[in-house]
Amino acid sequence: MNRFNQTIAQPAQSALAVNKVIKNTYMLLSATLFFSAIMAMVSMFLAMPPMAYLISVIGAMLLGMFVLPRTANSSSGIGVIFLITGMLGFGLGAILTLYLQLPHGPQTIATALGGTGVIFLGLSGYALTSKRDFSFMGGFVFAGMLVMIVAIIANIFLQLPFLSLAISAGVMLLMSAYILFQTSQMMNGGETNYIFATYSLYMAIFNIFISLLQILGVFGGDD
Amino acid sequence: MDNIWLQIALAATMGMMLFFLYPRAKQWMQNGPKAEQGDWMAAVIPLLAVVGFVLLLIMLV
Numbered sequence: 001m002n003r004f005n006q007t008i009a010q011p012a013q014s015a016l017a018v019n020k021v022i023k024n025t026y027m028l029l030s031a032t033l034f035f036s037a038i039m040a041m042v043s044m045f046l047a048m049p050p051m052a053y054l055i056s057v058i059g060a061m062l063l064g065m066f067v068l069p070r071t072a073n074s075s076s077g078i079g080v081i082f083l084i085t086g087m088l089g090f091g092l093g094a095i096l097t098l099y100l101q102l103p104h105g106p107q108t109i110a111t112a113l114g115g116t117g118v119i120f121l122g123l124s125g126y127a128l129t130s131k132r133d134f135s136f137m138g139g140f141v142f143a144g145m146l147v148m149i150v151a152i153i154a155n156i157f158l159q160l161p162f163l164s165l166a167i168s169a170g171v172m173l174l175m176s177a178y179i180l181f182q183t184s185q186m187m188n189g190g191e192t193n194y195i196f197a198t199y200s201l202y203m204a205i206f207n208i209f210i211s212l213l214q215i216l217g218v219f220g221g222d223d
Numbered sequence: 224m225d226n227i228w229l230q231i232a233l234a235a236t237m238g239m240m241l242f243f244l245y246p247r248a249k250q251w252m253q254n255g256p257k258a259e260q261g262d263w264m265a266a267v268i269p270l271l272a273v274v275g276f277v278l279l280l281i282m283l284v
Contacts, residue, residue: 054229058236115280120275128270128271129276134266136258142248146241153237156230176273180266215277220284 014189022128022186022192028081029201035082036089041197043093050098055092069201071098077195085202097211099217106219108180119212120205123176127183141181144174148216165218168211175204175211 024071063084071077099105127134128165148170182200185191191200 005263005284016256051226051229054226054233058229058232061236061240065239083225106284110284111280122272122276123269130265133256134262134264135256137263137266138251138255139248139253142244142251145244146248149237149241149244153234153241156234156237172277174269177266178272205258212277212280216280216284219281 005118015147016117017192018187018189023196024200025186025197026077026097028194028198029205031084032202033205036085036092036206039086039089039094040096043090044097044100047094047097048090048094050094052094053091056087056094060091062197063087064203067138068195071204072193072195072199074100078159081195081199081202088202088206092206092210094214099213104220108213110210111220112216115212116205116209119176119208120179120201123179124183126181128187132184132214133188134180135188135190137177137181141174141178144177145169148174159219165215168214171207172211172215175207178204 065079066086068077068080071080084196096109099109102108129211148167149169151163151167155167182197182204185196191197
């Protein structure tokens, strides 16, 4: 009887833990996105040069690689994630200042922002409701990331417009697949740390927004 | 991207990222769960929807 009770209690506990991770992740993600938007506005108000974007991205990547893994299991991890997302938001402000100077800049930014929201909510909703496990995409997603990083490194020096556009399209698709994978990981207990989950989803949203902004900036507003 | 030192710093950071991601990618490719029948189709459909949505946005802007 005792053993029977345990078998019922364990999945219930596991479901509770999963729900807690999902709830905490989306709450922290909302807070970091809001903070990021405030930092972007600060950066735009200060009219930061485009160089600020590169410095912010480098700083955020270094924090993500070296500091976040050491702090993600403690409360200081929350401070680190706000620092990373704040830096990225600040850098983003410099890019948005550039886009605002274009003829269709405000419309492009608004469309990219709305589009990113629809893509993220749509894919997350699909992964949460379809009951499918997208963990099988792990190999594809991480191998794709390696290919994209090599292409990005090459294009830092080559600066080919076509390659830049191809990278944006590739990153957008890859990050879309990553949202399916990461959401599935949270649902199936593969990701139990909500700080890492937030970081992953934030990076996916950030990359989709930047890529969409570039794609719309190139193709949009030809009239 | 005029500053060559910033370009080098960015490339070096991306290189480090590559170094960090490689073991994870290798592990997922070798030991990750394999797709079952219909799994890829279930993943490709929303990704195609994203492509269609982006094309729609391009036409709207």
